[in-house]
Amino acid sequence: MDKSASPITSDDIRSLVRPDHVHRRAYADAAVFQLEQERIFSRLWIYVAHESQLRKPGDFVRTRLAAYEILVTRHTDGNIYVLQNRCPHRGARICMVDHGNAKVFSCPYHAWSFRPDGSLDSVPHRKSYPEAFSLDDPQNHMQRVGRVAVYRGFVFATLNENPAPLVLHLGPMVKVIDNLVDRAPDGEIEIADSSFTLEYQGNWKLHLENAADIFHPSFVHNSSVAPARRAPANASLLDQDQTREMLLANGFGTAEWEGIQLNGFSGGHAYMNNIYSKGVLASQDADPVVARYRAALTARLGPERTAQVLAMNRFNNIIYPNLVLNAQYQQMRVTVPLSVDRTLVHIHCFRLKGAPDEMFHRAVRFLSTLGSPMSMIFSDDVEMLERCQQGLTRDVGPWIDFSRGIGTDRRSQDGSISGAASEMPMRIQFEAWVSYLTAEAV
Amino acid sequence: MLDWQTQRRIELFLFEEARLLDAGQFQEWLKLYEPQGIYWIPSQPGQTDPLNVASIVYEDHAILAIRVQRLLEARALVLTPMPHTTHLIGNVEAEEAGDGGFTVSAAFVCVEHQGDRQRIYSGRHSYKLARHGDSFRIKMKRVALLNSDGVHTAMAVPL
Known part of the structure; x- marks a missing residue:
């Protein structure tokens, strides 16, 4: 199987598709897949959840967005957030279930706890962290990945910083x-x-x-x-x-x-x-x-x-x-x-x-x-x-x-x-x- | 507790069912069901509701008959090459039900070999059996897969 991940150019991509034929590399080349993750699954609006799963603050759905495992959450401010399911402290995955409700997402390793918007709520034994360490420092939060848009209950997300409006897509x-x-x-x-x-x-x-x-x-x-x-x-x-x-x-x-x-x-x-x-x-x-x-x-x-x-x-x-x-x-x-x-x-x-x-x-x-x-x-x-x-x-x-x-x-x-x-x-x-x-x- | 002869006859009935499935005698297998018998594989652990909750299979005799035809005659794509299975039944516990029949619980392991791959299914069967002469007929068979709500690949041979 072709798993080589050599860089791939736009000309390469164009050469794979004829009006009536497609080259097998479109399906079996890991480098093509990598580009799809970057330019399709990261840039387009991707369905991630339905609002009926996110009625109450703390409701969440775990899914994937391009290469990320994400949590789609409803925060107490009423907004929906998309967070990378990873603790910023040591990198561990935090949430291990597909959906549910949580007041805070707590990392089981050293008990950093995060609110549904990703912000850091608390760390145990605060005094052992340096003075400059701040709960408010975004670096210490579960990372927000991407933007969210909702169309009549269907929640879409994208990693694109400058996406076309969802309805246009x-x-x-x-x-x-x-x-x-x-x-x-x-x-x-x-x-x-x-x-x-x-x-x-x-x-x-x-x-x-x-x-x-x-x-x-x-x-x-x-x-x-x-x-x-x-x-x-x-x-x-x-x-x-x-x-x-x-x-x-x-x-x-x-x-x-x-x-x-x-x-x-x-x-x-x-x-x-x-x-x-x-x-x-x-x-x-x-x-x-x-x-x-x-x-x-x-x-x-x-x-x-x-x-x-x-x-x-x-x-x-x-x-x-x-x-x-x-x-x-x-x-x-x-x-x-x-x-x-x-x-x-x-x-x-x-x-x-x-x-x-x-x-x-x-x-x-x-x-x-x-x-x-x-x-x-x-x-x-x-x-x-x-x-x-x-x-x-x-x-x-x-x-x-x-x-x-x-x-x-x-x-x-x-x-x-x-x-x-x-x-x-x-x-x-x-x-x-x-x-x-x-x-x-x- | 059941007398050992009844217990043994129930065990032998379950073994016969397993043997028919292993031998690909699906029509004979279907004959073990009552005309209104139901075969159920829930999609959720502890699932009691087959109407509001999706099932991997929830079929009565009439629909099972179509499924069996598909297995036997019309050689489905997912069945080429035909999988070979070993259905292993153990830990059989049976008791009398109020209706003169029996409720039975048994652990199962099924190893399925197809082409170049082998898969293992496991879990617990529960049966409602009716008496039928010297033997029994299945009123309900519920297959609780260990991974009922997990990620699945396409499955074909009944468990």
């Missing part, structure tokens, strides 16, 4: 966040306590490409589509046939396939329309739970606006570089790159506040069916991501093909539109990738 993708929040009858969503974290031995971009790839399900997911087709309808007593319908949904007929539209945007974002909309998954179906939900939503928004909100039928909404949102099933996936060939995927769902409990049960069911390590769907995706990485570690025949649909994409006002059989979203992603990686200065 999100661009047309704000609509999917709006839609997810607008679906809640109380106007508020809450991230579910339970989630999954999967690790795969492959580059982070593979997951992003797969989320935008509507060509693969008929092949990759055949082993779950075929038995679901043979299984009787409504046989399960647990889930109103939701699991079987989800498995079935990957078996597109040609007509359904051609009805799917892909939308790609400069900046690397993409989404798809008209997919996965049968059975209890479909908000337009008249089942009693949806009827109660629709009534609750109508009470707040009125009939016209309710119809508008529920009509948005987009599947994976991919917010570059690492967030995949699905508003109609209240799902979210967050990709965390660990190294050039190792990636974590955090898989979450949301509760629509004010909606019937059964709506949340369905979102939880969706999460398990698609995102569990024993998912009959995603486990096969992960297998393919790993096989791609294995194939990309050797330099013989180094160019991989993204040409499908290249003559048929249409330009729209702010991006490109194509049919489901196009690899347009990957071409959009790599266009953005080159532009981010070759931007020398911020």
Whole structure:
């Protein structure tokens, strides 16, 4: 495997991407990964937490931002802070849990204690430190890394000192966040306590490409589509046939396939329309739970606006570089790159506040069916991501093909539109990738 | 405490289940479940709620039947090459349940070998068993993985 970390230039990056092909080094060169950490995961806005995890002062979430392990905290001043999870005294990691509430973060080594904004609250045996030692000296604080911006409850952070406004980065993708929040009858969503974290031995971009790839399900997911087709309808007593319908949904007929539209945007974002909309998954179906939900939503928004909100039928909404949102099933996936060939995927769902409990049960069911390590769907995706990485570690025949649909994409006002059989979203992603990686200065 | 013969019959039933899984006889394995039997792998330690909390698996017979078909016929990608497993069951403690059946708790270790890698799963099974002639049927099997809320790789063969 190529792990050499020789310096890499903008010309090198440009030479890795052709209009219809990408060089395997984009996925397997540690130097490229290093540059991605600096110019993509440090400079762009990265999703780090949801505000429903940070309601009270002291609430915190532990996650990663580029090369840092960070704590996203809510301080008593009401602000959100991003702190490096490291004691400034001797360098030890402080917090060892993924989320919770703490009045102070106390380092277990010599008991320096920090407030949720990172400031130093106390050190034991103060008199043994030099006279010049000050609790107020920022050098003695947990280091604040990066800036924070929130869009309707979604907390993003960046190490960029001079970032573009968050809404500018999100661009047309704000609509999917709006839609997810607008679906809640109380106007508020809450991230579910339970989630999954999967690790795969492959580059982070593979997951992003797969989320935008509507060509693969008929092949990759055949082993779950075929038995679901043979299984009787409504046989399960647990889930109103939701699991079987989800498995079935990957078996597109040609007509359904051609009805799917892909939308790609400069900046690397993409989404798809008209997919996965049968059975209890479909908000337009008249089942009693949806009827109660629709009534609750109508009470707040009125009939016209309710119809508008529920009509948005987009599947994976991919917010570059690492967030995949699905508003109609209240799902979210967050990709965390660990190294050039190792990636974590955090898989979450949301509760629509004010909606019937059964709506949340369905979102939880969706999460398990698609995102569990024993998912009959995603486990096969992960297998393919790993096989791609294995194939990309050797330099013989180094160019991989993204040409499908290249003559048929249409330009729209702010991006490109194509049919489901196009690899347009990957071409959009790599266009953005080159532009981010070759931007020398911020 | 159960009489030793009943205890032994329950142990042998669990060993039979483990053997069917090791032999890849998933359809035979499914027959050990009651028509409304449930197979549950929680995602959280101590999880009691399968509706509001995500599960690694929470499936009844009808959905398990699809899962078994996938394992058997339609050769899933994640199952090529087919993993080989040893399901080891121990520390079996059984007692009578109020409904004439039994509740059983057992420790397990499963070693899975696939291609060039080997993985180990471990934890505790709890069963609700119903009597079925000389043998038993599973009303509920709950698999408490040691690392239920940890970082996972894709898994395929039932535990």
